[in-house]
Amino acid sequence: MTSFAVARYLLSDVWRAQRVLIPIVAQLAVLAVLFGGDPGPLPAPWAASSLALYPVATWLAVAVANTEDPVQRSVTVAAAGGPGPVVRGTVLVALAGVVLLTALSVGAGSMVARGASAAHVVEGVLAHLAAGVTGTAVGLLVARPLVARIGWSLLIGLIVVLCTAVQPWLPPVGAAVAALADDRGPSAFLVPLAVAFLLVGAASAVAVGVARRR
Amino acid sequence: MLRAEGIHKRYRRNPPVLAGVDLAFDGPVVLSGANGSGKSTLLRIVAGCTSPTAGRVRGRPRVVGYLPDRFPAQLRMPAGVYLRHLAAIRGTAAEPELLDALGFAGPREEAMARLSKGNAQKVGLAQALGGGPGLVVLDEPWAGLDRAAADHLPVLLAHLDVPLLVTDHTGRAARIPGARHVRLVDGVLIPEPADADTGPLAAPAVAVVLRAVDPAALLAELGLRGRVDADRACLTLPPGEVDAVLLAALRHGGSVVSVGPA
DSSP states (O other): OHHHHHHHHHHHHHHHHTTTHHHHHHHHHHHHHHHHSOOOSTTHHHHHHHHHHHHHHHHHHHHHHTSSOHHHHHHHHHHHTSHHHHHHHHHHHHHHHHHHHHHHHHHHHHHHSSOOOHHHHHHHHHHHHHHHHHHHHHHHHHSTTTOOOHHHHHHHHHHHHHHHHTOTTSTTHHHHHHHHHHTOOGGGGHHHHHHHHHHHHHHHHHHHHHHHHO | OEEEEEEEEOOTTSOOSEEEEEEEESSEEEEEEOTTSSHHHHHHHHHTSSOOSEEEEEOOOSOEEEEOSSOOOOOSSOHHHHHHHHHHHHTSOOOTHHHHHTTOOSOSSSOGGGSOHHHHHHHHHHHHHTTOOSEEEEESTTTTOOHHHHHHHHHHHHTOOSOEEEEOSSSGGGGSTTOEEEEEETTEEEEOOTTTTTHHHHSOOEEEEEEOSSHHHHHHHHTOOOEEETTEEEEEEOGGGHHHHHHHHHHTTOEEEEEEEO
């Protein structure tokens, strides 16, 4: 319950700060380029948009995690009774953004491109979620309180995303993108999605642990 | 009763900030100490913002009101919206009327980032004191407050019937009735008599500046100790002795530059 109250509070500030607007616009730009011309038959075009969602979700999570000044954060932590609910609230807002961008990406694809069967839509949703949820996990690890400076956040986040996104055997993002490109069916995405959620859980635990020590 | 037991805190590669702090209280406690003595760190630990390296805090209630040193107002939301969100996070009701009690005069519909330092501090106090907290931790709450609010704050704090830990450099915390005073020295707490901080200041004193050709010789003639600065001698005197000293100084060829409160 406290986590949801924190999430509403962070959403309210993040929305007013307009810092989340840039990653959302970035994803919309990718969608416009991808589905503006002839994207080819689904689900292959979604491989590109889910790949794009990975760094976008990382950016989104960093923006949400850094929206509060560290001293302001200490007030929120005291009010919430510890860093746990605050980190969970951050994750909730970041994941809400991922769900929104997944809906936009899959929605745009199925309206414009050919061959949108129900199975393809499920594949698209699962792949985008796997990439977005993993991006949230990476974002938590390169934002405050682990990485205080936004320049380091950008550099480390970029390196992690570039190195992990291009390995087709590596779940969650590399494997999910490769499975979309080859149209391997919805069941191929379950392992990547499960791994993505495990990563978010682990990243949250690390963030809570570090917040306690600071 | 809130108990901090054997609190140690060190940040990596640095000497320990807190080296075994024990503090048990169920009423007001005023914490003093030099700059950088670890007061804010102890407050953050008691409030639950950070964990101690060793030791523990027992009996911390669910609802804690915490005001950090330099309450930052960089948020884009208006003060009223912020107070509602913070109350929701605590699971209590917001008390925006506290802003009125503190004489908040800032815009209520505009971003908190546009508030003045004093008005931001009032928002910080309202969030810390509102909604019936079971523990209140205030770091320099008088910083930036105007006189009316600063005078009203001890009244508000006197009505709290919960553990209260407060730091203060202004001396106004002495007006919290029944407060215990402790001082943080070298990472441990030592008890402090209630008026140790304010005692010498509370006794009125008069600053006198005299001018003479040889101010050191003039001081020797008067049998007084003071600071010599070029052709001037600066003294601090109890009020009862001022007239006699001035008379004697004039008789010995000195002249009076200024007389005022010390």
